[in-house]
Every structure is written in structure tokens, then in C-alpha cells.
Amino acid sequence: MEIKQTILDKVNEWLSPNFDSVTQTAIREMMRSNPKELEESFYKNLEFGTGGMRGVMGVGTNRINKYTLGKNTQGLSNYLKKVFPGEALRVAIAYDCRHNSDTLAKVVADVFSANGIQVFLFSELRTTPELSFTVKHLNCHAGIVLTASHNPPEYNGYKVYWQDGGQLVPPQDGEIIELIEALNYDEIKFEANDNLIQYIGEEVDAAFHQSTIENASFKTTPAVAKENLKIVYTSLHGTSIKSIPTVLAQAGYTQVHIVKEQAEPNGDFPTVKSPNPEEPEALTMAMELAEATQADIVIGTDPDSDRLGVAVRNTEGKMILLNGNQTMIIMTAFLLEQWKRADKITGTEFVGSTIVSTPMMLELASAYGIECKVGLTGFKWIAKMIKDFPNQKFIGGGEESFGFMVGDAVRDKDAVGASLLVCEIAALAKASGSSLYQELLNLYVDFGCYKEHLISLTKKGIDGLAEINQMMIDLRENPVDEIDGQRVVCIDDYENSTSTNRITNEVEPIHIPKSNVLIYYLEDGSKICARPSGTEPKIKFYFSVNTTLDKVENFKAVEAELDQKIKNIIAAMHLN
Structure with missing residues (x-):
């Protein structure tokens, strides 16, 4: 195949003496035997998306390697010096279980130290939420975690955190990207100043674990309830093994059964097709252990421990996986009730959610007399809400992609804190003769029965x-008037920042940052969202439908009705 000149220009730069012999040999081999892979590796520069920068590991500008991450780090170093002139700069760095995460973390630490910046580098793998906590705990100016979250084994990534412990948001992300793009590779300072690299571990762990227990456990649960709750937990070969067993034990949970085959951190994720707790298959071994131990609840986390999968027993005693919207609703409702009982709700509090998550969050917040702030996809936007509204108290927040955050000690989705919280709820429910699932059904009766569904279409490469x-x-240029017999009453276009009433043709502005997202609202309250992923080669379609539920006993029939409604919408949009 013929390779474009723009790609050859990049390739030739990477064959210069600024790049090591291993890199150059790999490039020459691709030129000889795999020009398609060469094109994929160089046709663009890796970009920051909703969860930082993620990509396949390898050589090239579109790959994760020491040079792309070195360039990021040099650009960030320059930015920190510009924004904090004369200050003694400090950054924290963590990494997950993925291949090369430890060596890439050391490269990042080297570049920061070579720029005169004090580095606090975890001596072993740690969770993403602990990195977020550490940035504030050690008074750092920024933080980095090397992770690709739940992506396949060939991926890695680079997430940047700011002083508040939250991920980068506009305008800082754009300003940093400009500095990175303006750099030449020969400007990267790779020679470490080892005197500026301090290894951290157990002392920070202890502070993080204590903070988690203070934020996510409640005295309403008697000790006997905790002791009676049977928990199955799996880290899916990831980092949460470093925190969750310790936190649960310190909080008083004694019946925790760990899936031993998945407890060892391993970047190959050998026992699962995908280390993503959103996918039921990932929790197969945990579900089997739950049956063997007659567990009440299953908890599974992704490799960097920001996503949490929860399975519970339904009214028939069968173990089923809840989706992210359901766990978010259960945890939010519990927190709101705890705050109400403690007489802590003044009307200035808020919970956070995202535009692709369940609208039921709005109903919950309204019932308790507080605000539900809704932002773009990604927890960086929920963290930004905390920073932007200092006079309002953040209670908790979540998004449909199995993420939740309790309080503001961590400023990213936190499977460690969420795991403890969901166990608290389950323990209290069991002690009162109920269950986590029963509590969910009660919420559907009180606030409306909502059902969500996600379709992800994978489209790899340039094509x-x-x-x-x-x-x-x-979808933008040819909007439909109706879907499954229901009129489209409104279209929100976040790229154009417009909300169009399809009945009156009135157009109102949307006052949140631009994003390539479209949402269709139907006259029966259904919601359909289309969004290209910011971290994977996918386009995602989110569906939300709802109706009333008069009593718990009718849930199965109502759920079947909502499932059919979703199937009809998918068929009408030709997505099946």
C-alpha cells in the first residue's frame, strides 16, 4: 500500500537520533512487513478524551510509549512552571497492573524530576481513587495515573489530575495540549534527578483507607449486621486488591470471600475476556463463588478501581448484575436519606450526574429538596461541579458507566468508597429483613420505574x-420526527450548544461545554443519546424509558414492558 507523505514525514522524524534503537528497529520492521500498522501508528497524535489519554502500546505518535508520554509530561511541566511561577512544584504518580505501567510511570517521574519538580511516586501499583486523594493529601500541584481503565490488555493510558484532585477540564486541558503540540521531541528532558523522586506507600494508604471509612460508612449499621453480610469480591486482576479488602475489614466486615484466581494483579487479565465489570461475563467466577458461599452480594472492580460492578439476589433468590444506573440510584437515595435523618439537608446541597445517565437522579434530588447538577460524560465534570460551587455541599454522584463518588475527599469515580457504601446499604437492608434488590424496587414504586440500556458499536482504525x-x-442533518410511534419533542445538540423544541421550533442555548453528543427526547419520556466514545473506538447509544410502578409485585411485568419498548426503539433506529 502507498503511505501518505504526511505519515512518512512523522516516521522519518522517529528514525532520527532522538529516538532509541529499539524504537527505530520496530519502525523499520513495520515499514517492511506491515505498512497498514505503520499507518495506524502514525496517522494522528493521541488525544485527550473523557478519561485522559488512552491508546495501544507501541511505537508511533498514535501509540502509548516513552516518547508520547514524555512529551505530555514535558508539556505539563512547562505549564506548571507557567501557572505557578516561583513555587516549589509537587506532583504525585500512581500506576495500575497493566504491562509497562511501572516503567512508564518511572519515565514520567524522570521527566518531572529533570524539570526540577518534586515527585511522589507510589512504590507499587495503586488505585486511581487513591491517586486523586493523594494529590490533595500531599498538597501537590498535579497528579498522574498510568492506566487504561477497563480497555483490553494492549492498551495503556495517562490521566492528569489538578490541585483539587479532579481530572483536567477546560480551559486548562486545551492550554496544556497546545504546549504539548508545540514541543519537539528533542526538548523532552529524560535525565532524572533522583533526589527529587520520593517513593510513597503505606503511610498514604493508611490515610486513604481512613478517609474512605469516614466518608462511606454509617453508624446506622450495627456490627452484627456487618458480620452477617456475606460478600464475594473480585479485583479482576487489578489494583483494588490493594485497598478494598483492607477497607472492608477495618469497617467491620468479616465474611468477605475473595476470588483467588483473580486476586493476583496481571496485565493479561487471563481469566476474563474483558476486565470490565459492566459486562456480566467478567463476573462469572465471582457469581459462581457467590452460589458456593450463599453470598448476599458480589462486588467486582475494573483494573484501576474506579468502576464498580454489583450483583445481588433478586426476589426469587437468583444472583443478578445491577447496571450502573441502578447502583447509582440505590447509593444516592441512601445518602440522601442519611443526610435527611441527620438533619443535614438545608437546600444548598447537591448531587451530580451526567447527560447520559438515568433521569431518575433528578426525581430523587427533587424529592429531597436539593439540586441534581447534570454535566457531560466523565467524572471530571462532577469534580468540576464541586470546585465551581464552593458554597454548595456535594453529597455524592454517579454516572451510568458503573461509577460513583461519595463526598469530596476523592474527586473521581471511586470503586473503593462505593464498595464500602454499597455493603453498608446491603448490611442494613438485610438486618431489617429486606435486601438491596428490594430497596431498589421500593424506589421504583416511589419515584417511577426507569430502565436503561446501552449499545456500543466498535469501529476501529481510520475507516x-x-x-x-x-x-x-x-443524525444531525437528517433528524427523525418520530421513533416507535412516539414524536421526537426535543433534540439537544451539545456540539452546537442548542436545545430545539421540535413542536414549536424554539431553540434555546445549552450552557455546558461543547461535546459531540446528541440526545433525542420522545413524547412518552423516553430518551435516546448518541455519543462517540472519548477513550475507545466506539459509538455509544444510550436508551432510557420509564413508566409508573404501583406495587413491587408488578415489577416483572412492568420491566418486561420497558424492555420491549427499548427493543422497539432499537429496531426503529436500525441499530440491531
Whole structure:
């Protein structure tokens, strides 16, 4: 195949003496035997998305390697010096279980130290929420975690955190990216100043674990309830093994059964097809152990421990996986009730959610007389809410992609704190003769029965990106008037910052940052969202439908009705 000149120009730069012999040998081999892979490796620069920068590991500008991460770190170092002139700069660095995460973390630490910046580097793998906590705990100016979250084994990533412990948001992200893009590779300072690299571990762990227990456990649960709750837990070969067993034990939970085959951190994730607790298959071994131990609840986390999967027993005693919207609703309702009982709700509090998550969060917040702030996809936006509204108290928040955050000690989705919280709720429910699942059904009776569904279409490479872009163009330029017999009453276009009433043709502005997202609202309250992923080669379609539930006994029939409604919408949109 013929390789474009723009790509050859990049390739030739990487064959210069600024790059090591291993890199150059790999490039020459691709030129000889795999020009398609060469094109994929160099056709663009890796970009920051909703969860930082993620990509396949390898050589090239579109890959995760010492040079792309070195360039990021040099650009960030320059930015820190610009924003905090004359200050003694400090950064914290953590990494997960993925291949090369430890060596890439050391490269990042080297570059920071070479720029005169004090580095606090975890001596072993740690969770993403602990890194977020550490940034504030050690008074750092920024933080980095090397992780690709739940992506396949060939991926790695680079997430940047700011002083508040939250991920980068506009305008800082754009300003940093400009500095990175303006750099030449020969400007990267790789020679470490080892005197500026301090290894950290157990002392920070202890502070993080104590903070988690203070934020996510409640005295309403008697000790006997904790002792009676049977928990199955799996880290899916990831980092949460460093925190969750310790936190649960310190909080008083004695019946914790760990899936031993998945307890060892391993970047190959050998026992699962995908280390993503959103996918039921990932929790197969945990579910089997739950049956063997007659457990009440299953908890599974992704490799960097920001996502939490929860399975519980339904009214028939069968273990089922809850989705992210359901766990978010259960945890939010519990927190709100605890705050109400403690007489802590003044009307200035808020919970956080995202535009693709369940609208039921709005109903919950309204019932308790507080605000539900809704932002773009990604927990960095919920963290930004905390920073932007210092006079309002943040209670908790979540998003549909199995993420939740309790309080503001951690400023990213936190599977460590969420795991403890969901166990507290389950223990209290069991002690009162109920269950976590029963509590969910009670909420559906009180606030409306909501059902959500997600379809992810994977479109890899250059051709896949073009196909995703065309799908979004078609949805914008040729909007449908009705779906499954229901009129489209409103279209929110976050790229154009407009909300269009399809009945009156009135257009109102949307006052949150731009994003390539479209949401269709139907006259029966259904909601359909289309969004290209910011971290994976996918386009995602989110569906939310709802109706009333008069009593718990009718849930199965109502759920079947909502499932059918979702199937009809998918068929009408030709997505099946």
C-alpha cells in the first residue's frame, strides 16, 4: 500500500537520533512487513478524551510509549512552571497492573524530576481513587495515573489530575495540549534527578483507607449486621486488591470471600475476556463463588478501581448484575436519606450526574429538596461541579458507566468508597429483613420505574473513525420526527450548544461545554443519546424509558414492558 507523505514525514522524524534503537528497529520492521500498522501508528497524535489519554502500546505518535508520554509530561511541566511561577512544584504518580505501567510511570517521574519538580511516586501499583486523594493529601500541584481503565490488555493510558484532585477540564486541558503540540521531541528532558523522586506507600494508604471509612460508612449499621453480610469480591486482576479488602475489614466486615484466581494483579487479565465489570461475563467466577458461599452480594472492580460492578439476589433468590444506573440510584437515595435523618439537608446541597445517565437522579434530588447538577460524560465534570460551587455541599454522584463518588475527599469515580457504601446499604437492608434488590424496587414504586440500556458499536482504525463521524452527521442533518410511534419533542445538540423544541421550533442555548453528543427526547419520556466514545473506538447509544410502578409485585411485568419498548426503539433506529 502507498503511505501518505504526511505519515512518512512523522516516521522519518522517529528514525532520527532522538529516538532509541529499539524504537527505530520496530519502525523499520513495520515499514517492511506491515505498512497498514505503520499507518495506524502514525496517522494522528493521541488525544485527550473523557478519561485522559488512552491508546495501544507501541511505537508511533498514535501509540502509548516513552516518547508520547514524555512529551505530555514535558508539556505539563512547562505549564506548571507557567501557572505557578516561583513555587516549589509537587506532583504525585500512581500506576495500575497493566504491562509497562511501572516503567512508564518511572519515565514520567524522570521527566518531572529533570524539570526540577518534586515527585511522589507510589512504590507499587495503586488505585486511581487513591491517586486523586493523594494529590490533595500531599498538597501537590498535579497528579498522574498510568492506566487504561477497563480497555483490553494492549492498551495503556495517562490521566492528569489538578490541585483539587479532579481530572483536567477546560480551559486548562486545551492550554496544556497546545504546549504539548508545540514541543519537539528533542526538548523532552529524560535525565532524572533522583533526589527529587520520593517513593510513597503505606503511610498514604493508611490515610486513604481512613478517609474512605469516614466518608462511606454509617453508624446506622450495627456490627452484627456487618458480620452477617456475606460478600464475594473480585479485583479482576487489578489494583483494588490493594485497598478494598483492607477497607472492608477495618469497617467491620468479616465474611468477605475473595476470588483467588483473580486476586493476583496481571496485565493479561487471563481469566476474563474483558476486565470490565459492566459486562456480566467478567463476573462469572465471582457469581459462581457467590452460589458456593450463599453470598448476599458480589462486588467486582475494573483494573484501576474506579468502576464498580454489583450483583445481588433478586426476589426469587437468583444472583443478578445491577447496571450502573441502578447502583447509582440505590447509593444516592441512601445518602440522601442519611443526610435527611441527620438533619443535614438545608437546600444548598447537591448531587451530580451526567447527560447520559438515568433521569431518575433528578426525581430523587427533587424529592429531597436539593439540586441534581447534570454535566457531560466523565467524572471530571462532577469534580468540576464541586470546585465551581464552593458554597454548595456535594453529597455524592454517579454516572451510568458503573461509577460513583461519595463526598469530596476523592474527586473521581471511586470503586473503593462505593464498595464500602454499597455493603453498608446491603448490611442494613438485610438486618431489617429486606435486601438491596428490594430497596431498589421500593424506589421504583416511589419515584417511577426507569430502565436503561446501552449499545456500543466498535469501529476501529481510520475507516472506523470516518464511519462514526458519518453516523453523527446523519443524525444531525437528517433528524427523525418520530421513533416507535412516539414524536421526537426535543433534540439537544451539545456540539452546537442548542436545545430545539421540535413542536414549536424554539431553540434555546445549552450552557455546558461543547461535546459531540446528541440526545433525542420522545413524547412518552423516553430518551435516546448518541455519543462517540472519548477513550475507545466506539459509538455509544444510550436508551432510557420509564413508566409508573404501583406495587413491587408488578415489577416483572412492568420491566418486561420497558424492555420491549427499548427493543422497539432499537429496531426503529436500525441499530440491531
